[in-house]
Amino acid sequence: MALSPRCGAIRACRRVLERAFSLRKVHSIKDMENTLQLVRNIIPPLSSTKHKGQDGRIGVVGGCQEYTGAPYFAAISALKVGADLSHVFCASAAAPVIKAYSPELIVHPVLDSPSAVDEVEKWLPRLHALVIGPGLGRDDALLRNVQGILEASKARDIPVVIDADGLWLVAQQPALIQGYQKAVLTPNHMEFSRLYDAVLRGPVDSDDRHGSVLRLSQALGNVTVVQKGERDILSNGQQVLVCSQEGSSRRCGGQGDLLSGSLGVLVHWALLAGPEKTNGSSPLLVAAFGACSLTRQCNHQAFQKHGRSTTTSDMIAEVGAAFRKLFET
Numbered sequence: 001m002a003l004s005p006r007c008g009a010i011r012a013c014r015r016v017l018e019r020a021f022s023l024r025k026v027h028s029i030k031d032m033e034n035t036l037q038l039v040r041n042i043i044p045p046l047s048s049t050k051h052k053g054q055d056g057r058i059g060v061v062g063g064c065q066e067y068t069g070a071p072y073f074a075a076i077s078a079l080k081v082g083a084d085l086s087h088v089f090c091a092s093a094a095a096p097v098i099k100a101y102s103p104e105l106i107v108h109p110v111l112d113s114p115s116a117v118d119e120v121e122k123w124l125p126r127l128h129a130l131v132i133g134p135g136l137g138r139d140d141a142l143l144r145n146v147q148g149i150l151e152a153s154k155a156r157d158i159p160v161v162i163d164a165d166g167l168w169l170v171a172q173q174p175a176l177i178q179g180y181q182k183a184v185l186t187p188n189h190m191e192f193s194r195l196y197d198a199v200l201r202g203p204v205d206s207d208d209r210h211g212s213v214l215r216l217s218q219a220l221g222n223v224t225v226v227q228k229g230e231r232d233i234l235s236n237g238q239q240v241l242v243c244s245q246e247g248s249s250r251r252c253g254g255q256g257d258l259l260s261g262s263l264g265v266l267v268h269w270a271l272l273a274g275p276e277k278t279n280g281s282s283p284l285l286v287a288a289f290g291a292c293s294l295t296r297q298c299n300h301q302a303f304q305k306h307g308r309s310t311t312t313s314d315m316i317a318e319v320g321a322a323f324r325k326l327f328e329t
């Protein structure tokens, strides 16, 4: 059906207003520095009186026969950022491989078991946050188990970061995450388009990234959304932040896994610190800004040393120094 000229004009007017509205909320460089200060506020002090586990017990749900690197990158990044314990819940074929990468990870070969949900649920009381999706794949049986794990986590009010194939699951069933205030979604370009189309039933307006992220977050009931890209756009449906921390032009696979694993820890720290420490800003948004800045800084530092041959392992080797530079200055 053809649109009347009046209807078209109203739409155009609405777009201009929406754009102005979202642009008003966009971050300047000064805002970026202020937000980095909020990230510094949520970082727990190191102390000799703490016991193992207090600074974070994180679970990564992902890893299948094809993808073993992604869950490893996410889980090791959580440890390198400062979590005390990092678990991986993966398909049985992936477990020996992931264990062989690192003696530091606790690896549970349960995701393809008929009792996967029960097996993971046993651990939930001991976990502070879950990162769901890196290297999960799209096998229906695995995704059904992950759906059960997500529902069990929500029932226990556990914060969840959803990335990669976890976002594939959410695009099939947005109701799974609708309105859950302790969820952060971290889509790349493709994952964002897929989600946007599934939730808002239309294509993304590529000229209005801020408005698109804001609208998706609102349509999901103010779930925090981080759209990764040349600049990362973050929104909780009320505020829009932009992270343009200098990275590099090297785009090897696995950088998003570093981001989601780091975010698992930062989300836990931010919720523990609460809105007093984040000056009234959403703790999840502050955590997400921290993870984006850190990932990009790791990329920048690794690129200085390795140039075109930079890989995600080189970036992970930079986590300590990047963290100090951004958050402990």
Ligand SMILES: NC(=O)C1=CN([C@@H]2O[C@H](COP(=O)(O)OP(=O)(O)OC[C@H]3O[C@@H](n4cnc5c(N)ncnc54)[C@H](O)[C@@H]3O)[C@@H](O)[C@H]2O)[C@@H](O)CC1
Pocket: 066, 067, 068, 069, 070, 071, 133, 134, 135, 136, 137, 164, 165, 188, 189, 190, 191, 229, 253, 254, 256, 257
């Ligand atoms: N070493 C590993 O095991 C890795 C496994 N990975 C896993 O691989 C699986 C699939 O992840 P994908 O990220 O490929 O997801 P998708 O299958 O949704 O593909 C994304 C595609 O979009 C393209 N793309 C990215 N940014 C774009 C942009 N700005 N414009 C246009 N196209 C763009 C990419 O080339 C990629 O082919 C996930 O389980 C993921 O976790 C990745 O995390 C990479 C590392």
Ligand SMILES: Nc1ncnc2c1ncn2[C@@H]1O[C@H](COP(=O)(O)OP(=O)(O)OP(=O)(O)O)[C@@H](O)[C@H]1O
Pocket: 164, 187, 188, 189, 228, 229, 230, 231, 232, 247, 248, 249, 251, 252, 253, 254, 255, 256, 257, 258, 259, 292, 295, 296
């Ligand atoms: N064009 C770009 N310029 C600078 N940084 C970018 C660019 N695109 C992505 N990034 C950064 O790279 C990181 C990972 O984003 P990316 O879009 O590669 O995720 P991904 O596709 O999920 O990665 P993965 O390969 O781990 O699945 C983010 O921190 C993001 O800020």
Ligand SMILES: [Mg+2]
Pocket: 163, 164, 188, 256, 257
């Ligand atoms: Mg990814």
